[in-house]
Amino acid sequence: MAGPGTRAGAAHAVLRGVTRIFPPADRGQAPVHALGPLDLDLARGEFFAVVGPSGCGKSTLLEILAGLSAPTEGSVMFEDSAVRGSPPDGVGVVFQEDASFPWLSVWDNVAFGLRRAGIDSAETARRVDHALGFMGLTGFARAYPAQLSGGMRQRVCIARTLVLQPRLILLDEPFGALDQQTRLLMGDELLRLWRDTGATVLLITHALDEAAMLSDRIGVMSARPGRFIDMVATGWPRDRDSTIVSDAAFGEVTARLWSSLRGESLKALGAAP
Amino acid sequence: MTRAGWIRTAIVLGAIAALELVTQAGLVSRHTIIPPTAMAAALWGLIASGEIVPDITKTVSNVAAAFVLSVAGGFVLGLLIHAAPRLRRALDPLLATYYAVPFFVFYPLLIVIFGMSDLPIIVIGFLFGVVAMIIATLNGLDRVPRVALKVARLSRMDPVSIALIIKFPAATPYLFTGIKLAVAYSFIGVIASEFILSGAGLGFAISYAYNNFDTPKMYALMLFILVSVTAVNMVLHTIEQRMLRRRGLAR
Ligand SMILES: Nc1ncnc2c1ncn2[C@@H]1O[C@H](COP(=O)(O)OP(=O)(O)O)[C@@H](O)[C@H]1O
Ligand SMILES: [Mg+2]
Numbered sequence: 235m236a237g238p239g240t241r242a243g244a245a246h247a248v249l250r251g252v253t254r255i256f257p258p259a260d261r262g263q264a265p266v267h268a269l270g271p272l273d274l275d276l277a278r279g280e281f282f283a284v285v286g287p288s289g290c291g292k293s294t295l296l297e298i299l300a301g302l303s304a305p306t307e308g309s310v311m312f313e314d315s316a317v318r319g320s321p322p323d324g325v326g327v328v329f330q331e332d333a334s335f336p337w338l339s340v341w342d343n344v345a346f347g348l349r350r351a352g353i354d355s356a357e358t359a360r361r362v363d364h365a366l367g368f369m370g371l372t373g374f375a376r377a378y379p380a381q382l383s384g385g386m387r388q389r390v391c392i393a394r395t396l397v398l399q400p401r402l403i404l405l406d407e408p409f410g411a412l413d414q415q416t417r418l419l420m421g422d423e424l425l426r427l428w429r430d431t432g433a434t435v436l437l438i439t440h441a442l443d444e445a446a447m448l449s450d451r452i453g454v455m456s457a458r459p460g461r462f463i464d465m466v467a468t469g470w471p472r473d474r475d476s477t478i479v480s481d482a483a484f485g486e487v488t489a490r491l492w493s494s495l496r497g498e499s500l501k502a503l504g505a506a507p
Numbered sequence: 508m509t510r511a512g513w514i515r516t517a518i519v520l521g522a523i524a525a526l527e528l529v530t531q532a533g534l535v536s537r538h539t540i541i542p543p544t545a546m547a548a549a550l551w552g553l554i555a556s557g558e559i560v561p562d563i564t565k566t567v568s569n570v571a572a573a574f575v576l577s578v579a580g581g582f583v584l585g586l587l588i589h590a591a592p593r594l595r596r597a598l599d600p601l602l603a604t605y606y607a608v609p610f611f612v613f614y615p616l617l618i619v620i621f622g623m624s625d626l627p628i629i630v631i632g633f634l635f636g637v638v639a640m641i642i643a644t645l646n647g648l649d650r651v652p653r654v655a656l657k658v659a660r661l662s663r664m665d666p667v668s669i670a671l672i673i674k675f676p677a678a679t680p681y682l683f684t685g686i687k688l689a690v691a692y693s694f695i696g697v698i699a700s701e702f703i704l705s706g707a708g709l710g711f712a713i714s715y716a717y718n719n720f721d722t723p724k725m726y727a728l729m730l731f732i733l734v735s736v737t738a739v740n741m742v743l744h745t746i747e748q749r750m751l752r753r754r755g756l757a758r
Contacts (some may be wrong), residue, residue, distance in 0.1 A: 302657055321661045333654040336754040337676040350662040380755025 239300030246278040246434045247299060247402060251308035253459075254294050265457040268292045271308060272353040273344055274453065274462070276402070281428055281435045283445035285316030285491060286455025290292075292438045295460065296404050299436065300327050312402065313487045319358075330438075334379040341366070341375040346391045351398065368423065375404045385412040387422075396427065405437045409444065417441070418476045421448050425475060442495070446487040447478055454494040457501040464494040541726050549727035559712060559728065566697060566709040567735075569625055573632025573693040579684055580633065581640020586670055588641065589648040592733025605638045611694070614703060628705065632696035636689035647678025680756060683747045690743065694736055 246293060253270035269291035276282055284292050296311060297303045304319030312322050325393075334343050335379040344365055348358040366372050379387050388408060395403065409417045425448060428435050439445050445452045446468065454464040468487050478484055508516070523543050529535055530542040541549075553559045588595050610631055617627035651674050659673045675682070701710025709728055716725035751757040 297657075300661065302660060318662070321663060327657070327661055329657065330654070330655050331654045333652075333658050335655065335658075335676070336675075337679065337750075346658075347662050350664060378753050380753065408690075 244278060245275040245311075246280070246313065247276040248273075249308065250299060250311075251298065252295070252305045252310060253307040254291065254298060254303070254308045254347055262323040269298075269458075269460045270305070272461045276434050276436060278434055280449045281425075281437070281448060281451035283437045283439060283452045284455060284497060285439060285442060285445050286361065287457050287495070287499045288464060289502060290455045290458050290498070291460030292455065293406055296327070296406050296436070296438060299402075300325055300404055302327075315465040324401040326395040326398055326403045328388075328392050328395050328403075328405040328473060330406040330410065331406075332379075332384065332387050332391070334390045336379050339375070340371055340377050340379070340382070340390050343379065343390050344397055346394055347398045350502050360395045362393075365397045367432075368396075368427075369393045385416060388412070393395065399431065400433060402434045402436070405435070407438055409439070409441075417444060418447075418479075422475050423471055424448065429472060442488050442491045443479065443484075446484055446491060447474075447476060452487075452491060454491060455498070457498045464490075468495075537607065538720070538722060541723055543730075545723060546726040546730045549723035550730050553724065553727055559709070559731075560705060562646075562709050562712045563731070565625070565707050568692045569628050569697045569708065570632065572625075572629045573636060573697055574689055576629070576633045577636030577640050577689040577693060581637045581685060581689065582644050582675070582682070584637070585641045585644025585648065586674070595645070600636060602642055610634050611699065611703065614700060618704065623704075623706070628697050628700040628708070631700045632693040635692035635696035639688035639692060640682075640685035643682055643688070644678065646684075647681030648674060650681060651677040680751060680754065683743075683750070685741065687743055687747075690739055691736070694732075698732065714719055 249273045250273055252273075254268045256266040256268055258265050272295075284295065286292055294303075298305050299312075299317070300301065301310075301312075301317040301321040310317040312325065312422060315322065338346065341362060344362045345358050348361060355363075363372075366375055369392060371386065371389055371393065372384060373505060374386065379390060382390070388410075388461075392405075409420055412420060421444060424435070424437075427433075437445070437448060448471065449468055451468065453462045453465045454466065455461065456463045466487060469483070526540070527542050529546060530537070530540055530545075532568075576631060588598060601621045613634075614627060614631060617630055621630065653678055655673055656669065659669045664672065697708070698710040701708035702714050705711045713725055713728045716722075716728065748757055
């Protein structure tokens with residue numbers, strides 16, 4: 235029963251036998267087995283990263299966990315209630331694509347979820363201003379997304395998710411549009427936020443060093459259909475930051491990730507049409 | 508103003524000036540066309556005396572009603588059709604050939620149904636505009652980013668809020684095509700209907716002036732319609748450009 239993703243203790247989110255098979259788009263085509271079956275336990279307050287070759291089902295996994303799509307088979311529990319194709323309260327998602335709303339100013343984008351949740355305007359203003367400051371966007375509050383760089387738009391989306399103070403934060407390659415230095419700094423910010431809020435974090439990334447630097451535990455996924463082929467616990471202290479990259483253990487973690495992933499990445503490359 | 512803007516202005520002013528010269532020189536009979544300055548003077552007289560104010564009010568309110576109904580109705584119908592792909596596939600050829608139908612043949616029927624009132628006129632304007640808006644809505648909804656809808660679902664919004672707060676603004680650049688066509692078609696539908704069979708409105712007033720050889724009044728009213736349609740379209744164009752600039756889509 236206990237697969238590589240499970241662990242003992244109070245879990246915040248639990249996936250069991252989760253599988254996703256996309257039905258064929260056209261008659262005559264084969265269905266796409268995108269994910270699983272896989273098991274995963276996320277401990278409350280854990281920082282968990284997922285790495286895997288592209289197209290292995292990482293985004294699919296995130297959407298199932300967020301309740302945005304239902305697994306073909308298997309079950310998802312979040313805070314002791316079942317999640318099935320409808321987003322539970324307390325989950326925040328930062329998507330891989332740019333999800334900022336081009337018709338709203340940066341400020342209104344960040345305030346979006348708060349207004350939907352009926353938070354009063356003074357509290358909304360307080361949280362939005364704080365999040366903009368945190369994300370280095372204060373000077374752009376009145377700008378529109380089209381006037382920002384891709385990396386700044388992604389920060390708007392991160393701020394929009396964080397102001398809702400989710401207890402489980404799911405991030406799908408959130409720093410993909412950023413340069414390496416900014417990634418490291420944003421990683422530090424994310425760590426600080428994670429420490430301050432006590433939230434559980436699931437971060438999808440294709441950058442092995444990012445996964446190694448930020449996480450308590452890293453799940454390595456196989457080529458499609460994605461399953462966990464390795465679980466790497468880093469053992470970092472809770473009050474860590476990006477300077478950990480110069481730690482000797484950091485090199486060991488990245489080396490292990492790469493040795494687990496290398497074969498799968500080759501498979502994904504070979505499988506590409 | 509841009510270079511193209513200057514050229515455009517020059518062409519329009521040039522055409523007006525040419526018409527003025529030709530008519531003033533007597534090259535064309537005054538019974539056929541009067542000089543633009545005379546048109547403007549006649550229009551001013553009509554407005555100052557209050558003579559055509561009731562006609563203007565009638566036409567403008569009918570156009571406004573037809574326009575609002577086409578835009579709102581077209582958006583709602585577009586949403587419904589978009590939500591039912593099978594229905595959409597069935598309707599597609601009908602929507603594509605819709606404008607091949609000469610609606611005015613139904614005008615007598617509409618009068619039988621609604622009586623000699625503003626209603627048949629508004630219905631014609633609506634029939635003219637609504638499908639352009641449906642097509643624009645479908646086109647816009649096809650382009651609403653999926654991720655925007657995911658954000659909406661995470662906020663646990665109901666379908667009506669999603670339509671109004673996410674889909675409508677996301678589709679606006681495409682809806683504008685429908686809105687602009689709906690304005691034009693509402694004007695055409697209403698004024699043409701007034702022409703055919705009505706006892707009031709600008710279309711009626713023009714045809715009345717024509718039948719009574721009141722050339723100055725006829726041209727004054729045509730000028731009024733031309734100027735109003737152009738003004739409305741310029742306002743829409745300005746709003747559209749501002750919206751497109753904001754989204755980084757302006758040409
Ligand atoms: N809606 C869908 N319909 C059909 N296939 C899909 C759909 N979404 C994703 N897939 C397929 O499932 C696989 C996993 O996709 P995804 O989860 O986006 O991968 P990753 O995020 O790891 O790059 C891919 O092969 C992709 O083509
Ligand atoms: Mg992905």
